[in-house]
Amino acid sequence: MTENITINMPEIVPLYPLREIIAFPYMVFTMFLKHEDLLPFEEAVLFNNLVALVKIKDETTGELLADLHEIGTLCKVVSISKLPQEGAKVVLEGVIRVRVLAIVQQTPVALSRLEPVREFAEKSMVSEALVGSLNALLKIALSYGRPLPDDVMKMIDFIDNPARLSDLVALYLNLPVDELQKLLETIDPLERLKKVYMHLTNEVQRLQIKGEVQAEVTKKVGKSQKEFLLREQMKQIQEELGEEDSRTGEVNELRHKLERAKMPEEVYKIAEKELKRLERINPASPEYTVSRTYLDYLIAIPWQTSTPDNKDINQAEKVLNEDHYDLKKVKERILEYLAVRTLKEKTKGPILCFVGPPGVGKTSLGKSIARTLGRKFIRISLGGMRDEAEIRGHRRTYIGALPGRIIQEINRAGSNNPIFMLDEVDKIGVDFRGDPASALLEVLDPEQNFSFTDHYLDVPFDLTSVMFITTANLLDPIPAPLKDRMEVITLTGYTDEEKLNIAKKYLVQREIEENGLSANPIAFTDEAIMRIIHDYTREAGVRNLQRNIASVIRKVVKEIAQGKTARPEITQEVVSELLGPQRFFDEVAAEKDRVGVATGLAWTESGGDIIFIEATKMKGKGDLILTGSLGEVMKESARAALSFVQANSDEFGIPKKDFDNTTIHIHVPAGSIPKDGPSAGVTMATTLVSLFSGRPARRDVAMTGEMSLTGRVLAIGGLKEKVLAARRAGVKTVVAPAKNRKDLDDIPDNVKEELEFLFVEDVREVLEHALNG
Numbered sequence: 001m002t003e004n005i006t007i008n009m010p011e012i013v014p015l016y017p018l019r020e021i022i023a024f025p026y027m028v029f030t031m032f033l034k035h036e037d038l039l040p041f042e043e044a045v046l047f048n049n050l051v052a053l054v055k056i057k058d059e060t061t062g063e064l065l066a067d068l069h070e071i072g073t074l075c076k077v078v079s080i081s082k083l084p085q086e087g088a089k090v091v092l093e094g095v096i097r098v099r100v101l102a103i104v105q106q107t108p109v110a111l112s113r114l115e116p117v118r119e120f121a122e123k124s125m126v127s128e129a130l131v132g133s134l135n136a137l138l139k140i141a142l143s144y145g146r147p148l149p150d151d152v153m154k155m156i157d158f159i160d161n162p163a164r165l166s167d168l169v170a171l172y173l174n175l176p177v178d179e180l181q182k183l184l185e186t187i188d189p190l191e192r193l194k195k196v197y198m199h200l201t202n203e204v205q206r207l208q209i210k211g212e213v214q215a216e217v218t219k220k221v222g223k224s225q226k227e228f229l230l231r232e233q234m235k236q237i238q239e240e241l242g243e244e245d246s247r248t249g250e251v252n253e254l255r256h257k258l259e260r261a262k263m264p265e266e267v268y269k270i271a272e273k274e275l276k277r278l279e280r281i282n283p284a285s286p287e288y289t290v291s292r293t294y295l296d297y298l299i300a301i302p303w304q305t306s307t308p309d310n311k312d313i314n315q316a317e318k319v320l321n322e323d324h325y326d327l328k329k330v331k332e333r334i335l336e337y338l339a340v341r342t343l344k345e346k347t348k349g350p351i352l353c354f355v356g357p358p359g360v361g362k363t364s365l366g367k368s369i370a371r372t373l374g375r376k377f378i379r380i381s382l383g384g385m386r387d388e389a390e391i392r393g394h395r396r397t398y399i400g401a402l403p404g405r406i407i408q409e410i411n412r413a414g415s416n417n418p419i420f421m422l423d424e425v426d427k428i429g430v431d432f433r434g435d436p437a438s439a440l441l442e443v444l445d446p447e448q449n450f451s452f453t454d455h456y457l458d459v460p461f462d463l464t465s466v467m468f469i470t471t472a473n474l475l476d477p478i479p480a481p482l483k484d485r486m487e488v489i490t491l492t493g494y495t496d497e498e499k500l501n502i503a504k505k506y507l508v509q510r511e512i513e514e515n516g517l518s519a520n521p522i523a524f525t526d527e528a529i530m531r532i533i534h535d536y537t538r539e540a541g542v543r544n545l546q547r548n549i550a551s552v553i554r555k556v557v558k559e560i561a562q563g564k565t566a567r568p569e570i571t572q573e574v575v576s577e578l579l580g581p582q583r584f585f586d587e588v589a590a591e592k593d594r595v596g597v598a599t600g601l602a603w604t605e606s607g608g609d610i611i612f613i614e615a616t617k618m619k620g621k622g623d624l625i626l627t628g629s630l631g632e633v634m635k636e637s638a639r640a641a642l643s644f645v646q647a648n649s650d651e652f653g654i655p656k657k658d659f660d661n662t663t664i665h666i667h668v669p670a671g672s673i674p675k676d677g678p679s680a681g682v683t684m685a686t687t688l689v690s691l692f693s694g695r696p697a698r699r700d701v702a703m704t705g706e707m708s709l710t711g712r713v714l715a716i717g718g719l720k721e722k723v724l725a726a727r728r729a730g731v732k733t734v735v736a737p738a739k740n741r742k743d744l745d746d747i748p749d750n751v752k753e754e755l756e757f758l759f760v761e762d763v764r765e766v767l768e769h770a771l772n773g
C-alpha cells in the first residue's frame, strides 16, 4: 500500500536548521525559540503553515545552511505563543519526510526547495510479524517501568502501519541524535522497522540487566529489613488478637527465668539489658544465638544454689577411714581443715594441695571429702594447660566463645559450693596464649576470688564458697605465687605391706563389686597379692596393683561366664597363670657387681626409683660425654664429681696420668626419661672411682646425696620414696647424707629392719662401703 500524502505541499518552504534534536513525522512537539530564530515559523503562514526542519551535519560549524543532512521532516506549525520575557513557544507536528533539493534563499529567512519522500509500506507477513513482535517488546519494556507518553501509548495499539509504528517507537528509544537521523534517513519502512526492533531489543536487554541487578541488591538489603518489619507487624496483629508470638513467648520465659535466677543485683541489671537487646535482634541472625546463649548461661549459673554441709566431724572421720587405709597424718590434717571450714563457711584460709606420686589416693581423698561434706565433686586436670582462656573463658566477641572451665564446671555441678579438684598444678604451662597460672591465682586467691570475672560472663562470680583442692606429683614446679596460697599435704608412696593391706581391705572388694562378681565372691591370698605387687607392678602408689587385681577378677568372671568351675581362691599360682609371665625382676640381684656401674636412688614424679649410673673411658682428648636425657643440674654434678675424683686421685690409688688423653662417658639408663637434680652427685663419684681404680661397685648398696667439690655430702629430698624404691628393687644398704637422718622417722619400722642405713658426711665414707676390693 502507498502512503498518501494528503497535504498540499508548496514547492518552496521555509527551512529551520536543527541542532540537537530530530523531528519525526507524526511527532507533536514544542520548541522554545529565541526571537531571532522565530522568522521561519512566522513566515510559514505564507506556505500553508509548513516549515522544514533539517538537522545540521556538523553542529560546530557557523555556516548553518551549507552543511545540512539531505533528509528532514516537514512540520506543521500548530501554534506560536510569545513568551512574557523573550522568545516564543512553538508547537509543531511532524508531517512527512522530505528531501532538501536546494536552498533557494538564505536571508532574511531560509527558503528551501523540497521533495516529499514517498514511503511504500507493503503489508506482508514479515511486516505483520515485525509489528507484532515490536508491540510485544514494547510491552516488556514498559513492564520494566520505562514510561511512554500517554498519547503515544494509545496510538501504538491501533497502528499497524510499519512506517508509522517505527517512527513512533523511534521516539520512544533513548537513541543518540545521530542514530535517530539514520533512522529518519531509512526510507524503507520495513528496513526501519527492523532497525527499530533491534534498538528496542537492546534497550529491553539493558533494562532487564538493570532490573536484575537492582532486584538482587534490593533482595539482599531488603530481606532482613522486610523480615523485621513483617515480624513487627505480626507482633502488633497478635497483640491486637490477644495472642503471643513464639518469640515474645521465648523472651517472656527468659524474663521469668531471670527473675527466678536469684542473681546479684548488678548481674540482673546486665542480664535485663541483654534481654532488651535480644528483643530487638532478628532471630535469624547469628547475633541472636550469641545473645541467647549468654543469657542462658547467666540464668543457669548457680548464683545462690548450694548444698547444705554435713558439719559432723566425727562422721567425716568415719567416711575418710571407710575410704582409705592408714594415711593417719593426712586424715588428721584434713579433719583439722574441715573443722575450721565448717565453723566458718567462707574462710579465707589456704587451699589444700595434695602432693605425692601417682596412685597414692590424692583424688580419692578429694572425693571422700566431698562425700563427707555432702558436696558436689568436680575434677579438672591442669596438666599441659597453656591457654589462659581455658580457665577464664573467651570474650564474647569471639565466634563460638564459651566460659572457662571453672564456670563451666560449676554450672554443670549446679551448686556454688562444690569441692573443686584441680589436678596436676605442677604441670601447668605458659605460652603466648597467656599464663594460666596467673588466671588460676585469681581463682584460688581468697583475697580475689570473691569477684572472679570470667571473660565470657563478664560479670563477677563469687568463688569463696567453693572448696578448691589441688594435686601435684612434685612440689617444686608449682609456680611460687600459687604455692604461697596452698597448704601442702604430702602423701608418700606405700610400702609393700601397706599396699597389701590396701588391696585386702579396699581394692579387692571394690573391684569385685565393680566387675559384678558380688554373687560369687572370691578371695585373694596374701601371697597372691604380694606376687602381684612384686612381679607385676613397680610403683609408689596402688594404681597398677588395682588394675592387675581388676584384670585377675575379669578373667575369673570370663571363666564363670564360659561355664568353667569357679575358682574359690586366688593363689599366687593362679595369679601367675592368669596374668602371664612376670613383668618386673629384682634388678639388684639380677646382675653381679661391675666396674664403673653404681646404684643410685632417684626421686621422680612417680615416686622413688633406683638408677644404675654407668661410666666408661676411652682414648681421646679428655672430654666428658654425658647421655641419658640429663638436666643441667645433673650434668653439672657429673662435672663436679669428675673434678673431685681427678683432684684427689692419689687418695683413691689412681695415677694422675690415667686421666691424660682419656675421654670419659657417663650414661644414666632409661635414656628417654628426663632426669635432673643434684642428688646423684655421690653416685657419679662412686662410678668414676670404680672405673679408674678398677674396683667393682656393690650393686646392693644404693646411694643418694648431693656432693660438694671437696667431697662433703649434702642433704637431699624424698628419702622415704627412695628408700621404698630401694627395698622394692632388693637393695641391702642405703647410703644417705647424715643431714637426712631425721627422715628415718617417716619410714615404717619393718622397712628399717630390713635395710641397713648408712648416714655419711663425706663421699670417702661412701666409697669405703660401696666399692669392693
Ligand SMILES: Nc1ncnc2c1ncn2[C@@H]1O[C@H](COP(=O)(O)OP(=O)(O)OP(=O)(O)O)[C@@H](O)[C@H]1O
Pocket (backbone or CB within 6 Å): 323, 324, 325, 326, 327, 356, 357, 358, 359, 360, 361, 362, 363, 364, 365, 423, 471, 473, 502, 506, 507, 541, 542, 543, 546
Ligand atoms: N590409702 C588408700 N586406701 C584405699 N584406697 C587407696 C588408698 N590410696 C589409694 N587408693 C586407691 O588407689 C586408686 C588410685 O588413687 P587416686 O586415683 O586417688 O590416685 P592419685 O594420687 O590421685 O593419682 P594421680 O596423681 O595419678 O591422679 C584409687 O582407687 C584409690 O581409691
